[in-house]
Each structure stands twice: as C-alpha cells, then as structure tokens.
Amino acid sequence: MPASPLPSSLDLENLPDADVVALAQQGREPAFRELVRRYERPVFSLIYRMVRDRELAEDLAQDTFIKVLNHIERYRPEFKFSSWLFKIANNVAIDQMRRRTVSTVSMDGSPHAVSAAEAEASSFDVAARQETALDEIESRELGSAIEVAIARLRPEYRACIMLRHVEGRSYEEIAATLDLPLGTVKTYIHRARNELRAALEPLRKD
Amino acid sequence: MDHRHLLPSEFDLLLDGDVGFGLTPVKAHIRQCEHCRAELEAQQQVVALLDDLPDLAPAPQFADRVMAQVHVFVPWHVTARDSLRQLVPRSQPARVFAGVGALLAAFVVSLGAMALLVRVDVVLFTLGLALERGQGAAVALVGDAVSSLFGEPALRALATGGPTRVLLASLVFLFSLGAAALLLRRLAVLSSRRQS
Numbered sequence: 378m379p380a381s382p383l384p385s386s387l388d389l390e391n392l393p394d395a396d397v398v399a400l401a402q403q404g405r406e407p408a409f410r411e412l413v414r415r416y417e418r419p420v421f422s423l424i425y426r427m428v429r430d431r432e433l434a435e436d437l438a439q440d441t442f443i444k445v446l447n448h449i450e451r452y453r454p455e456f457k458f459s460s461w462l463f464k465i466a467n468n469v470a471i472d473q474m475r476r477r478t479v480s481t482v483s484m485d486g487s488p489h490a491v492s493a494a495e496a497e498a499s500s501f502d503v504a505a506r507q508e509t510a511l512d513e514i515e516s517r518e519l520g521s522a523i524e525v526a527i528a529r530l531r532p533e534y535r536a537c538i539m540l541r542h543v544e545g546r547s548y549e550e551i552a553a554t555l556d557l558p559l560g561t562v563k564t565y566i567h568r569a570r571n572e573l574r575a576a577l578e579p580l581r582k583d
Numbered sequence: 584m585d586h587r588h589l590l591p592s593e594f595d596l597l598l599d600g601d602v603g604f605g606l607t608p609v610k611a612h613i614r615q616c617e618h619c620r621a622e623l624e625a626q627q628q629v630v631a632l633l634d635d636l637p638d639l640a641p642a643p644q645f646a647d648r649v650m651a652q653v654h655v656f657v658p659w660h661v662t663a664r665d666s667l668r669q670l671v672p673r674s675q676p677a678r679v680f681a682g683v684g685a686l687l688a689a690f691v692v693s694l695g696a697m698a699l700l701v702r703v704d705v706v707l708f709t710l711g712l713a714l715e716r717g718q719g720a721a722v723a724l725v726g727d728a729v730s731s732l733f734g735e736p737a738l739r740a741l742a743t744g745g746p747t748r749v750l751l752a753s754l755v756f757l758f759s760l761g762a763a764a765l766l767l768r769r770l771a772v773l774s775s776r777r778q779s
Contacts, residue, residue, distance in 0.1 A: 402658075403657070403658065403661045404655050404656055404657030404658060404661055405655075406650070406655050409650065409653055409655060410646060410650060413645075413646045413649050413650070414646060417640075417641055417645055417646060417649075418638035418639065418640055418641070419638055421638075421639055421640065421641040421645070422637075422638045422639045425639055434641075435641050435642060435645065438641060438645070439645070439648055439649055439652075442649045442653075443649060443652045443653060446649070446653045447652075447653055447654055450656075521632075523629075523632040523633065523636065524636070538633065541633075542630065542633035542634050542636065543633070543636050543638065563595070566595075567591060567592075567595055570598070570626060570629055570630065570633075571591075573629050573632075573633070574625055574626060574629045577628075577629060577632070578625075
C-alpha cells in the first residue's frame with residue numbers, strides 16, 4: 378500500500394474537527410481549507426446577524442478565520458474547535474459594534490458645524506434611521522419577521538439565541554464560548570425568546 | 584401544581600426538550616391548563632421559527648480570500664518525516680528489498696562500531712594524527728589567505744604579534760564582514776520596496 382501522509386479531501390470531510398485541526402497544525406493546507414469550508418456559513422451567519430451588513434460581515438468573518446488559522450498551534454484539544462472559533466467570531470463582531478458606536482456621529486449634528494442650520498443639516502432622526510436599516514434587512518435576505526425581530530434584540534441576547542437555535546449549541550457550550558456564567562446564558566435566552574415572542578405576537582394574531 | 588400556572592423556567596425546560604421525572608407534573612399541568620398550553624404553543628412557535636433559520640453563505644471566493652492571508656507553517660519534524668516518507672519505495676517488493684538492504688547496512692555498521700570499540704587505542708591514535716594534520720593544514724591555509732590579501736608584512740606582523748594581535752585582527756575582520764552584510768541586506772530591502 379502506498380505511503381499516504383495526508384487523507385484525501387473526501388476523507389477530510391469525514392474526519393472530526395479535532396483530527397482536521399491536528400492536520401492543520403502539521404501545516405496541511407487542505408485541512409485549513411476544510412475548516413473554512415465547514416464553518417464559513419455558521420461564522421458568517423453569526424456575524425451577519427450581529428452587525429447586519431453583508432460586506433462588513435464578510436470582512437469580519439475573514440478576520441476571524443485569519444486569526445484562528447494563523448494561530449492554529451495555540452488551539453487546545455480539550456476544548457471544542459467550534460467553540461473557540463465562535464468565541465473569536467463573537468469578539469470580533471462585538472469589537473466592531475463597539476467601534477461603530479464610538480464613531481457614530483452625534484444625533485444633534487456634526488460637532489464641526491458652525492451654524493444652527495449646518496448642525497440641523499448634519500443631524501438625523503434615530504427612529505427614521507433604524508427603520509431604514511430594518512427595512513433594508515427585511516427587503517433583502519433577512520426577509521422574515523423573525524429576522525427583523527432578532528435584529529432588534531440586544532447584541533448579547535442575539536449571540537446567545539443564534540448559538541442556541543441556529544448552531545444548536547448547549548447552554549454550557551454557549552457559556553464557555555461567550556465567557557458568561559451559565560445562569561446568565563439561560564436568562565439571556567429566556568429574555569430573548571420572550572422579546573421575540575412579543576415582537577411576533579401581532580403577526581400570530583393576523 | 585394545579586393551583587398555579589407554570590413558571591418561566593418550567594416553560595424553558597419544556598422548550599429545551601428536557602426529560603426526567605421532574606417534568607411529569609409539568610406536562611400533566613399543560614394537559615389540564617388551557618392558559619399554559621396556549622403560552623407553551625406560542626413559545627414553541629418562536630423556537631420553531633428560530634430553529635428553521637438558515638445559515639447564510641458568504642461570497643463564493645470567501646475561502647480563497649481567507650487562504651490568501653493564512654500562513655501555512657509546516658513544523659520541522661513534519662518536514663523531516665515527509666522527507667523520510669518520500670524515501671520509502673511505493674511498491675511492495677521494492678519496500679521489502681529496501682528493508683532487507685537497510686537491515687544489512689545496519690548489521691555492517693554495527694559490526695564496524697563493535698570492532699572500533701574493541702581497538703579503541705588505535706582509533707584514538709588515528710584521530711589524534713588526523714587532528715594534528717588538519718590543524719597544520721588550516722594554519723597554512725589561513726597564512727596563505729592573509730599573505731595573498733594583505734601581503735607578507737601583515738603575515739609577519741600576525742606571526743610575531745602573539746594571540747592578542749591575532750584576536751584583534753580577527754575581530755576587526757568579522758566586524759567589517761558583518762557591517763558589509765547588513766549594508767547589503769539594507770540595500771536589498773530598499774530595492775525590493777521600490778519595486779513593489
């Protein structure tokens with residue numbers, strides 16, 4: 378039988394994450410590609426539903442993978458690879474959201490405005506802006522009411538509810554991924570479900 | 584449990600599909616209480632909507648863009664192992680033949696090592712002789728190099744100056760060599776930056 382140091386791509390698909398990561402740690406490029414193939418959708422979905430901007434979400438998902446894969450030797454097999462990946466994805470998204478909040482222009486207009494008219498011209502209405510953003514989400518791929526309701530949740534609720542229901546993670550995994558106490562995760566998910574339920578209530582009655 | 588409606592945590596247990604004896608009275612209450620049943624159905628509907636949310640796909644070139652910025656690092660032990668693997672023949676007969684050859688070679692080398700150990704005095708004498716001749720040859724080579732580079736007076740000055748002067752001259756030479764190497768590297772970096 379010929380010596381085969383690397384499983385074929387078909388074999389890679391059948392290997393558990395830990396084995397694929399071990400191959401990546403040996404510098405096998407197909408193993409890196411397999412990890413990207415497995416997690417590009419979940420990571421992109423999580424980040425997209427956090428930042429609600431496709432282009433930005435792609436950039437952040439790319440940053441997440443680059444961070445993880447360039448430091449693959451730091452991965453410790455006692456943890457799940459996906460938990461490590463989602464933790465970094467969530468941190469990258471939260472950092473971006475914080476930066477965006479800090480760099481947001483004042484609602485009262487530009488601080489560089491020299492006259493009242495200029496300040497008024499550069500000001501904007503929060504409600505109108507949120508509606509526009511949500512309308513845009515609704516009209517594009519986040520078309521359903523549930524997606525709009527998720528977009529209105531607090532970011533920490535959003536991350537928990539995504540990991541729980543879209544990625545099917547257990548409460549313990551979510552707690553480990555987001556560095557939160559287990560009780561807090563349960564509370565966030567409970568509150569998120571209640572908020573979603575309240576948001577969808579009018580549709581249910583229709 | 585019949586005297587009160589379910590607590591939020593009890594609804595969560597049902598929504599998360601928990602099983603166990605503790606849930607039997609909760610499930611019994613749901614069967615009897617219309618209010619709690621309606622509440623559970625509403626929450627189950629939300630959970631079903633969440634569970635059906637699709638994973639969204641990034642652009643088709645996403646993986647290529649990621650891989651373009653990933654530094655695939657092959658550790659030295661993997662490189663060494665791969666190099667060794669490449670030496671192993673692919674066909675079964677060739678591998679058997681190579682194995683037998685390797686065993687024979689190992690046997691011959693072991694015999695040679697044992698013979699050398701038995702005659703260790705001869706080995707030491709031969710090594711000493713080789714070392715002495717090598718030292719003489721190296722001194723002659725360095726002398727030739729110094730006289731051809733700096734002339735006969737430099738060689739005479741080194742020979743009569745003692746170890747301090749030799750050490751000093753060696754340090755100056757090494758320093759000049761290092762400075763020249765750094766200068767060349769700097770020039771190469773500047774040139775490549777200009778090109779890019």
